[in-house]
Amino acid sequence: MAPIIVAQDLTKYYNGQTCALDHVNLTVAPGEWLAIMGPSGSGKTTLLNLIGCLDVPNEGKLWVAGTEVTHLAGRELTRFRRETVGLIFQQFYLVSYLTALENVMLAQYFHSMADEAEARRALEEVGLGHRLHHLPSQLSGGEQQRVSIARALINEPKLLLADEPTGNLDKANEDMVLELFRKLHARGHTIVMVTHDPKVAGLAGRTIHLDHGKVVEAVPAPSA
Amino acid sequence: MLLRVVLKSLGRRRLRVGVAVLAVALGGLLVSSLALLSLSVGQQSRQELQAYGANLLLVPETVSAPVGLGSLGMGTVTEQAQLPSSALAYLQQRSQPVVAYAPFVYGVVRLPDNSRSVVVAGTEWDGARTLSPWWQVKGSWPQGPEQVLVGVEAVKRLGLAPGDEITLTGTKGPAVFRVAGVLNTGGSEDSQVVMSLGQAQALLGRTGVDLVLLRAQAGGPALEPLAKELEVAIPGAQARVVRQVASAERTVVAKVQGLMALVALLVLAAASLAVFSTMATTVMERTPEVGLMKALGAGPGRIGLLFTLEAVFIGAAGGLVGAVVGLGVAQAVGRSVFGSYVPISPWAFPLTVTVALGVSLLASLMPIRRAVRIEAARILRGE
Ligand SMILES: Nc1ncnc2c1ncn2[C@@H]1O[C@H](COP(=O)(O)OP(=O)(O)OP(=O)(O)O)[C@@H](O)[C@H]1O
Ligand SMILES: [Mg+2]
Numbered sequence: 001m002a003p004i005i006v007a008q009d010l011t012k013y014y015n016g017q018t019c020a021l022d023h024v025n026l027t028v029a030p031g032e033w034l035a036i037m038g039p040s041g042s043g044k045t046t047l048l049n050l051i052g053c054l055d056v057p058n059e060g061k062l063w064v065a066g067t068e069v070t071h072l073a074g075r076e077l078t079r080f081r082r083e084t085v086g087l088i089f090q091q092f093y094l095v096s097y098l099t100a101l102e103n104v105m106l107a108q109y110f111h112s113m114a115d116e117a118e119a120r121r122a123l124e125e126v127g128l129g130h131r132l133h134h135l136p137s138q139l140s141g142g143e144q145q146r147v148s149i150a151r152a153l154i155n156e157p158k159l160l161l162a163d164e165p166t167g168n169l170d171k172a173n174e175d176m177v178l179e180l181f182r183k184l185h186a187r188g189h190t191i192v193m194v195t196h197d198p199k200v201a202g203l204a205g206r207t208i209h210l211d212h213g214k215v216v217e218a219v220p221a222p223s224a
Numbered sequence: 225m226l227l228r229v230v231l232k233s234l235g236r237r238r239l240r241v242g243v244a245v246l247a248v249a250l251g252g253l254l255v256s257s258l259a260l261l262s263l264s265v266g267q268q269s270r271q272e273l274q275a276y277g278a279n280l281l282l283v284p285e286t287v288s289a290p291v292g293l294g295s296l297g298m299g300t301v302t303e304q305a306q307l308p309s310s311a312l313a314y315l316q317q318r319s320q321p322v323v324a325y326a327p328f329v330y331g332v333v334r335l336p337d338n339s340r341s342v343v344v345a346g347t348e349w350d351g352a353r354t355l356s357p358w359w360q361v362k363g364s365w366p367q368g369p370e371q372v373l374v375g376v377e378a379v380k381r382l383g384l385a386p387g388d389e390i391t392l393t394g395t396k397g398p399a400v401f402r403v404a405g406v407l408n409t410g411g412s413e414d415s416q417v418v419m420s421l422g423q424a425q426a427l428l429g430r431t432g433v434d435l436v437l438l439r440a441q442a443g444g445p446a447l448e449p450l451a452k453e454l455e456v457a458i459p460g461a462q463a464r465v466v467r468q469v470a471s472a473e474r475t476v477v478a479k480v481q482g483l484m485a486l487v488a489l490l491v492l493a494a495a496s497l498a499v500f501s502t503m504a505t506t507v508m509e510r511t512p513e514v515g516l517m518k519a520l521g522a523g524p525g526r527i528g529l530l531f532t533l534e535a536v537f538i539g540a541a542g543g544l545v546g547a548v549v550g551l552g553v554a555q556a557v558g559r560s561v562f563g564s565y566v567p568i569s570p571w572a573f574p575l576t577v578t579v580a581l582g583v584s585l586l587a588s589l590m591p592i593r594r595a596v597r598i599e600a601a602r603i604l605r606g607e
Contacts, residue, residue, distance in 0.1 A: 055599075
């Protein structure tokens with residue numbers, strides 16, 4: 001099957017000097033669960049930003065879902081992002097004055113059109129059918145992260161990108177969120193997840209390690 | 225959906241948004257009341273005087289303020305300097321450029337109960353009606369010599385109605401009159417009994433008149449030479465250009481309006497500062513939110529629209545509140561300063577809302593531009 005992500009010599013400088021990514025080569029197959037590990041400042045978030053079309057590289061080429069995104073800019077990049085990727089963040093980033101349901105509907109709205117019934121179903125799917133009309137401040141960390149997972153999934157993206165999704169969660173909530181990722185992976189979703197926790201990375205099919213913007217070792221999947 | 229986001233976001237920042245709305249409302253209030261007042265004051269008194277009314281005034285030379293009726297004590301009436309009736313004869317035979325004239329004689333007469341009195345004004349009906357077309361009569365204009373008009377205030381005070389008889393006692397003893405109609409002029413006539421010149425002179429024992437209102441065809445600078453000419457032709461008379469009074473009044477009105485406009489400008493500037501700070505703060509505070517929205521696929525248009533709607537809400541709410549309160553303020557000012565309600569101009573309302581919207585949008589321009597430029601990538605970096 002054609003890979004969903006291909007990166008060739010992907011390089012990113014900040015302010016023309018800090019080399020956050022240094023000629024990274026990477027291939028991810030559809031349905032794969034990839035974990036990215038590495039010390040702080042090694043370029044994990046930068047890599048995820050590029051794959052998620054939130055930022056553009058200085059050098060190298062990048063294909064996502066068969067499209068060479070290094071050729072896209074501005075409006076096209078925005079459109080490609082909302083059609084292709086779902087994003088999950090360490091700090092959840094829910095809109096504080098909107099309910100769980102409205103937060104999910106916001107993603108629908110920016111994608112195409114808000115559909116309350118569908119948003120409700122997505123929240124029920126992550127076990128939040130009883131928390132639809134709660135504000136983020138009225139939800140636990142794990143519940144907030146599950147809202148943001150529902151939000152990331154609502155537009156059926158080909159690719160799920162998560163930057164330390166369990167970094168702010170306690171053990172019980174972490175387990176619940178990881179269980180969700182496991183289910184999503186089993187259903188065929190492609191997941192790229194940044195994590196510090198080897199235990200979390202252990203759930204992934206494959207782990208790559210970054211250091212100073214370079215891939216230093218890649219652990220292949222046991223049997224893919 | 226966007227509207228829901230806007231309303232909820234505004235609702236969460238009620239206090240700060242409220243302050244901005246209030247600031248805009250204050251500016252709107254001044255714009256609204258200024259517009260109402262200048263639209264009405266501009267027209268009212270002056271136009272009447274200039275278009276139809278008298279533009280020259282003849283008074284006896286020795287009296288400096290002939291209209292000041294307060295100085296006419298009961299006993300001093302006969303000692304009052306007056307214009308001789310020859311003055312009227314002169315005006316009658318001299319047509320050009322005098323279009324119309326109305327003589328007035330004033331005096332105080334007693335009522336039958338002897339304790340109350342009323343001011344009687346004598347004039348020539350034709351001249352008075354030509355020079356004061358705004359005089360309104362309920363009932364009918366006097367037909368015979370014994371018929372009189374009674375001012376709307378006097379009617380109330382004396383308990384009279386059209387058709388009633390009234391006995392007035394002047395220096396020449398009592399005489400009986402019939403009330404033909406109730407006179408409403410908005411001026412001092414409202415508290416007087418107005419009758420024909422001859423009747424008044426007979427009742428008061430006078431032969432001359434206290435003042436003559438004139439309308440000459442000539443306007444503006446041509447009035448001064450005419451005034452001089454009349455003073456020479458009629459010994460003992462002093463001629464004044466009425467328009468000078470009106471234009472002095474206009475200068476005062478213009479100055480007051482200028483001051484109000486200046487205050488309105490300053491308040492609008494302060495209001496735009498308040499809106500600017502509210503919008504700038506909200507954009508700054510919501511940088512992660514905007515980053516998230518962009519990460520979710522919102523284009524610059526959507527983000528711009530979101531904050532523009534907030535600015536529109538602040539402007540519209542402030543404008544509406546300002547327009548309504550301004551209406552009240554204009555009425556209060558109109559009543560206390562000009563003694564009448566200000567007519568409600570259909571322009572004042574849309575004008576105020578438009579100005580408020582303009583100020584709010586203009587002040588929000590920079591913060592909105594800033595919001596539109598927030599990068600989606602910031603959010604993953606956790607900035
Ligand atoms: N906007 C930026 N401007 C300048 N330098 C940046 C910017 N973003 C990241 N960097 C630098 O690029 C390098 C890689 O940053 P990145 O955020 O990708 O690291 P990370 O692996 O995600 O770290 P962490 O585990 O702490 O999240 C770091 O040295 C960082 O200081
Ligand atoms: Mg990071």
